Every structure is written in structure tokens, then in C-alpha cells.
Amino acid sequence: MIEDIGLITLTIAFTFSLYATFVSAYGGWRGYEAWVESARNAVLLVFPLLTISVVIVVYALYTLDFSLAYVYDVSSQAMSPFLRVTALWGGQQGSVLFWAWMMAGFVAVVLVRKWERDREMMPYFIATAMLTTTFFVGVVLFITNPFMRLWHIEGADELTKALFQPANSMPYFPEDGGGLNPLLRHFGMIGHPPTTYLGFTGFVIPFSFAIAALITGHSRGDEWIRTTRRWTLVAWIFLSIGLILGGRWAYDVLGWGGFWGWDPVENAMLMPWLTGTAFLHSVMMTEKRGMMKKWNMILIILTYSLSLFGTFITRTGVISSVHAFSKSALGPAFFAFIGLTFLGSVTLLYLRWDTLKSEHTLESFISRESAFVLQNMLFLAITFAVFWGTVFPLISELVTGTKITVGPPYFQKATGPLFFVLVLLMGVAPLFAWRKQAMRALGKAIWIPFAGSLGITALWGYVHRMHPASILGLWLVTLTLSLILAEFWKGVQARCAARGENPLTALFNLIGRNHRRYGGYIIHIGVVLIALGFIGDANFKMETQGTVSSGESLTVGDYQLRFEQLRGYHGSDGREIVEAVTTLSQGGEAIRNLNPRRDYFVVQQQPVTIPGVYSTPGKDVYVLLVGWDDTGKSATFRIYVNPLINWVWIGGVMMILGTIIAAWSNPAQREATYVIRPEVLTTQPVPQEG
């Protein structure tokens, strides 16, 4: 009975989101306040209604109500209660519901918080955001409904999934379910989908405000940017966390010693992140200098469309991927919706193009403005390279009929140099002042970090005899990092000199009074550290594979791995485990026992390789049990030495920290989240008085 209630609230939620979409648009158009208010109430209802549905699905998963087809698919008795709950996003039906629920939540929060401000934009904001929500709720309701039950039709071989009892059928109650895909039973997969979804759905807020601004013609005032700045940051950071957790999951579970494989689905997530990052920066140009208004619109439309595109290729199997959900009937609906969104918003932008007048003046090529434009261009270039590599197999198949693969080598070569310039710019650009930067001052600021980093890396490279490319990479990281740290140092110095504060207080106050600036710098530090991890992964990785008998050792670098014995046992959730006992030693000295293992999930008939990892800040030694002979006397291992890889995770944490600081509003300057009117500055003569 309780599942029926979930289905009913889902249906009501769908009706109300549809209602909100059209009633708010109509109310906004005709200026009927009551209509818009009613639409708002509808939005405020959709979220709790969907919450009921979500809670009921979770309840069914938890209590193992196998009469629901979804529960039968993703939950099982052997799974821990915690995993049963996370199974909400372990399959198609649940995850789309979860997605719709989050989106509805975002929109509801906006309406609660921002209702009194930005009133002119609200009707169209509601209409745009709820159109999207309606689509997702509709998909849940009509195409991939988690409340579908299992029925057995007389004489049929297979079970039928349907909401209502088909003719000649009996309800079917299985004993146990299939359970969650073994690969998804990992902490990264528990955090990754929700954060990713929060990221993807979060971009609906800036996007909808941008569309509302275009419709109402308020885009000139850029109110929408002020309103959505923090929302964009929130969406962005969740997307970042999602990317990092996904990488961590791949590293721990997929058993290939890497964390980023340039798979289409990974790329699909990276692309909106890239354009979203570009958007976060170009918005600053508008706030500070009134520039790039059209550009902001293009970027936010692109970001949102790319996140929809990401879901599209993830769930339809258009492009072959390791991570794709199974092919499903969502395809045509998604396609129609994405086409509509993309075409509609671009057309709207075209119609309103001339209202987006920016004041573009540049006093000097060497200025923060130029750096911003260059940076934006780089982000787009990377996005394009990634996009092109991702869809090219499809193009190739269409044009020549040949299936091809575009693998990591392409992406590394195409985006590597661009990322290099981007990281460099990240260090150098903050040194530039708005409007005009004196060359001499720049030289003075850059001289010491430049020489210092060059010296350090040259020395390091000389001592370790490294490949030139890797030296270049290390130099880049050192330079950028020291430039960013120098920014902190200069700020602290200025405060010490001006106010006589001690350095620590000065640092604290510096960050405290300039959340955005220094939060941003901390994010940059995080990115540099991640870059360090990537450079280590690309340049210094070592690996070996070999079969050894009990008591023998494998050597990689100055590490030896001694194989002691194999042992097997049963796991708690229906897995058969074969574990190798090995000893890792360095230079003849034993460091640690490592137990790489292979878990075989009997029901799902799927093996999962779990590495044994010796982890230090400098490097990971990552051991995989590849195979063994039946007597257990010998086993095959694959050993990776992954230098610097932990900096990816450390950098990720820095990014999150920086974003929290940057998004925190400055109490002293709450009013200073402003829209500057640059035309006053540049087009009107300075009043002469007296």
C-alpha cells in the first residue's frame, strides 16, 4: 500500500510541476500576480511530494520489498542496510527520481530565499526551471518508473514489469533480488552520484535566471549574475567533488592503477565543469568592468546544455563507454528535450542579442582583462578538444562506416599543452591589475618565483635525471604555486605594514576580509596540486607484471614484492574472496604487508579486483592480484608505482575548502555584492564641480 502512496505523490508532483510551468509563464506574461503566486505554491509543493516518493522508494529498498521491480534489480538480502539505501541511485529508475527530486529541491530553495527580490524575473525563472523539472519527473512517471511491480502472466517465460495488474497475471514476489552492481559498493560510488547530480542539477538555477533575464530584458542590469553567483559556485563545487570522488572510485575499484581514463562518460562530466569554470571567471569581468555580458550568456547556456548532453550519452549508449547505464528507452525523450533546450535558449539569445550591450574598453593588452579573455578562450579550447574527441567515433562511423576509438593518448596530447598554459596563467594572471599593468612591476613580482622555481626544478631534474617533459611539468607547478603563495605573502605584508598586525593575524584578516579573492586563490592552489598529481601520473608512473611462486619476489623500481601465500574465504555479502599475502620491501627492508585480493560475486558472476596499496604523500605502491594457478603455489601480480597521486585528493580537499571560503558572504561587505555600472565610469565625462 505504501508504494501506492509514493506513486500517487509522484503523479501529483508531475501535475503540479506542469501547472507551475505554464501558470507562472502566463501569469508573468499577463502580469497576474496571483497566478505567479499560485505557481510558486505549486513549486513549493512539488518538492515535499517528491520527497515522499523518494522516502518510500528508500523504505522499499531498505525493507526489501521485492514486489517492486526496482528493488528486485538493485537490492538484496546480502547487502548491508546502508548499501540498500544508497541503491536509490544504483539503477536507472531510482537515479532519475533522485535527480528530479534534487532539482525540485534547488528550485524550491530559490523560491523560499529569493522570492521578494528579483520579482520581475521570478515568473520566467519558475517557468524555465520547472519545465526542466517537469521533464525529469515525467520521465520517472512515464518511462522509468521505480514503482513498477513484477507480474507473472500465465504461460509467459519472463516476468512483466507494470504499474497495474496486466490481464491474466498474478503478482510475483521473488525471494531475493539481484543486488547492487558489485562495482558500485564503494564509498566513492556512494558519494559520487549524489554530488554529481547536485552539480548537474544545480546549474539549472543560473541557467533559468539567465533565461528569465533574457525574456524580461533585465539582462542589461546583470541582476541575474548577482543573484546566481553563489548558486553557480555551489553547483560547481559539487560537480568538482563528484569528479574527484569518481576518480577515487576508479582508482580503488576498477583495478587499473589510474583515476582518469578519458572515457566518454568522464568527459561528459568534465565538459560542463570546464565551461562552468570559465563562466565563474567571466562573471567577474561583468561585475568588475561590465564586460562580456553576451559571453556569460553563451557560457551558461553551453554549461547547462553540456550537462544535459552528459546525461544523454550516459544513459542512452549513443557513445560506447565503460560507465554507461544499460541502453534504455529514455533516448528519444532525452534527445527531444536537449534539442529543445539548446535550440530554444540559443534562439532566445539571438533575439535578445542587441540588448546585451557591454562596455568594452581595454586600456592595455597587459591587464587582468586580457588575462580573463585568454583564460576563457583556453577553457573553451579544452572543452572543444574534449568534445571533439568524445563525439568523433560517432562522426567517423557516420562518415566512413568505420568504428574507431579515441583513447587517452589523443586527449593527453590535445589538452595537455592547453592545460599547461592554463595553469601558468593561473599563477600569473592574479598579478595583473585591472585596466593596466606596468611591465616593470610585473617583472619585479615575477622575478623571484621564476628564478627560484627554475633553480629548484633544474637541480631536482639534474639529480634525478628525469625526462625533459616531466621537468617542465614540475617547473610549472613550482612556479605557479610560488606565485600564488607570493600573493598571500604580499597581502600579509601590506597589512602588517599598514596596520601593524602580526603576520598570522594579518593572514587571517586578509582571508576574512576578502573571501572571494583569497578563497579563489586557495581553489587555485588545489588545482595546482591536482595538476601535480596528473603530472606524476603521466610522467613517472612505473609498472610491472609477473608470475611468482611462493617465496619469490617481483621488483619494480627499488621496491620488491614477496609473495607468501594465497588464502580464500567467504565475504559477508555473497562474495568469494581470494587474497594474496605479500610483503612489500624497499631496498631490502620490509615496509608493509599488502593483501591484494579478488572478490568474486557469485550471484552477479562478476569479479572485483581490490588492490593492496601502500600509500605515502610521495607515491603509492599499488598491487593487483591478476591471477593464480589452481594449486595456489604461484600467482600473477601487477604492481604500479604511482608517484604524487595522493596530491590529486589533497588538491581536491583544498578546492572544496577554497570554494567554501569564496562562497561565504563577507559580513562587512554584504552590500558590496554589487552591479557596477561601468558606463558611468567610461562614457560620461567626470563631473567638474566648483
Add this chain to the structure above:
Amino acid sequence: MQTMRRKLMSVLLILVMSLYAVSTVSAQDGTGYPTDDDVNRIAKQLYCPVCPNTPLDVCETKACEDWRAQIRDQLSWGWTDQQVIDYFVAQYGERVLAEPQRKGFTSLVWFLPLIAILVGAGIVYEILKGWRAQRLAPRATAPPQIAPEVLEKIERELREMD
């Protein structure tokens, strides 16, 4: 349609299940060439022909083990790396190559981003030049007069902000 889809699903399932069937490795005979590392060096440049987007060197399926064994055989026959790769392309199609070729239509995958970057750089330059052209004529050097009490107010507020 419904049954058709279910059929497809079950086929996929069969495919996947069959891929994972047996997965033990027997000890290799002898220690000489080719070693596992030699095999992986080549397998790294190839993708599994049946699995979705998985590099051959890390792929765990039975089929991939066969292919790695085949690479080992070919190496022991004295084939060069390139010969092995060419054999794979001929036998299983171009999709086994991790790095797309640089000839024919496929070369577009390499060229277009390059062209896009050049065009993009040109556009950036054009934009910046355009903006610079709109730069204001130099202002009169005479500083504008500001009432002292207003100036005082501004400075005070600036101090408060810090």
C-alpha cells in the same frame, strides 16, 4: 517492443557473463622473452575489441586473456610491436587502436582542435584589438574637484571596510 528490449538486455547479459567466465592464469613457462611487461607494453596501446571502451592491458575478461596470450605468441615468433598492432587492426578493425590514426578521415580528430585553437587565438586577438580601439581618449589631466567632506566620508568608509 517490450519483449524485444528484454531480449536485447538478456543478450547483453549473456555477453557480459560469458566475458567473465573463467579468470585464472597459469604460471608462465620459462622466464625469457616475452615477459608480461612486454605483452602489456603492446596491450596498453590497444583496446579490447568487445568490451565497451576498455584498454586491453587491464581488461579482465576471458577474451582479453586470449588476446594477450596471442600477443605473447606473436612476440615469441619474433614479430615486432608494430606488426602485432597491425595484425590487430586488420583482424578486429580500427577500433582496437587507443590512439586514432593520423591518416585519412581519422586525421580530422587531430587537426580540427588545432585549427580551432588557431582560430580561437585569432578571435581573442581581434576582440582585444577591438576593445582597445574603443579606449577612451586620454582624459584631461586636471583632477576633478571633490568636496572635502565627501572625500573625508569616502576615506572613512574605506577604512571601515578593512
Add this chain to the structure above:
Amino acid sequence: MELGAILIGLVILILSLLFLMAPFKPGKRKKVKPAAANPAAERAAALAALRDLDFDFKTGKVSEEDYPSLRVRLLAEAARYIQQEEANEADIEARIQARKRTQGKSSTAYCPHCGKPVIVGDLFCTSCGSRLEVMTAEAS
């Protein structure tokens, strides 16, 4: 589907519909708070720009040659906002006083459509011309 579920669903639906339709109820018209016209934001923006400039100068990003001219320009801008604001306030205050004297009313209100101040008792907004009967009803 069981009867109990349908009944509970029905209750949820009816309660929701009541909430949904509430804004259409005649008589109880909504109060509209004034839209946040925000002249202070512009001033704050100018001041923030000044602050950034000072900071950039202190950290050596702006050269000694450029700093004075840039600062004077920003100062002038900030000053203009401040003066404008003061002038506006004075102007509004003067007008209010004038209206108060002629009408004998005591409080101001804001137009629900454009957010500009209006005199309570007026039938139309002086800025945008929309009808103001709601405000009248409220004030009385």
C-alpha cells in the same frame, strides 16, 4: 491499488490544491514588499573598486605612475554616487514634505509595481502610473 492508499492520496491532493489555489482567494490580496531598489549597491561597488585599487597598489600590482590617476578617477566616481544619493534623499524628503503639507497624510508607502515611493492615499503611482487601491485599503 488499495483503497487506503487512494484515500491518503486524495487527502494529500485536496490539501495541496487548497494551498495551490490560496492566492486566487478574493479579498485576501497579497502584500507586496517594495522591490529592493538598491542605490547603496552602486555606491558600495564604487567603494569596493577603490578598495581593490588601494590593495593592488599596496601589493605592488599598480605602478606608482598609474596609481594617482586611477585613484582620482575612482574617487570622483564614488563621490558622485554619494552626492547623487544625498541629493536624491534630499529631493525625496523635500517632495514628501510638500505632499504631506498638501495632503495632511503622515506616512509613505511604495508602489507594488515599480518600487518607487508613493504617497499613501494617492490613487496612482507617480512613477509608473499603476493603480494603488490596495495600498489605500491597507492604510485605512
Add this chain to the structure above:
Amino acid sequence: MTQAPMNEQGAQPPPTPGRKKFGVTITFTIILTFLALMAWGLKRAQAGPLDKGLAPDFTITGFDGKTVTLSELRGQVVIINFWASWCPPCREEAAYLEETWRKYEGKGVIFIGVDWVDTEKEAFAYIDEFDITYINGPDIGTRIAQAYNIQGVPETFFVAKNGELRGVHIGPMKYPQLDEKIDELLAEQYP
């Protein structure tokens, strides 16, 4: 996709109408092309194996060196079976296939085994194991598989005497599925 808007952005000072129009045309062309590509990809991803119309022609060279071309087999019923040695379900049906082949050999039925992405060593072992006597050859470059748009192995295509496809069986076959199908196709009149 990323550049066309840039053209317009770059068109400061006020763009000439011609230039703007050009930019808009380019932008929309790119968007529509992209959407068309996705639509095609979607259609392809959702399509199952070919099951009607003229069977795509191919020539296959068997492991024994003999060659057979589909279009030269008009007048005979052709059973095309895709398989691979690493595929357990293929093993399930292998004996039944061979048995049926022996039953119908010389009665106007031709079996063709297409070995899909396999290694020669394992393929030979498979053929020996099940003592398969009908022609079997590798699908060089997976061209045949692509033409028939197979979704996996095993898959069996039924070609009528006139060269048209009369359906496809996905997954392993069990007695009497293949016998029935062959009898049905043999009963057809040709020409």
C-alpha cells in the same frame, strides 16, 4: 560549436549586418548538424540486429582456406551463425548446430559460421572440440558483424532462398528451434 558565437562576440565595434548574419547562420548550422548527429547515433544505438530485407552480401574465407560468397548461394537456405570461442553460450549451442548441419547437409541448406573477434588458436580448438564440419571463418575487421549490426554472440541469422533475411535468433538455440526454422524456409518456393 564553440567558435561561432565568438565570431559575434568579436564583432565589436558594431558588427556589419553581413558579418552578423554569417555568424548566426554558422551557429545554427552547427547546432542542427550536431543534433542530427546525435539523432543518428541514438537511432543506431537503439537498433537491434538486421532482421529483414536483403541479407548484406559478404565473402568469407574459412579457416580451411575455402571461400564462400553469400550472393552465390541463391536457391539455398543459409544459416549464418556468429560465435566466438570465449563465449560460453556459444558452446551451449555448438553441438546442436553441428548436429543440425549434418542432418540437413546436401538438402539445400548452407551453414556459415562467422567467428567474431577471436584468436585463431582458441578458434581452432573450439572447432576441433565440437568437430564442426560446416564452413567457419574469421570476420576480418568485423565487417560482417557491422553489416548485420550484431549485438553480441551468439546470434543466428536466417536467409531465405531468395537472399532475404527471415529473422534472427539472439542467444543460444535449442532443439527444435533451428530445425523448425529451416523446414519453414525450405518450404518456400524459389524462384
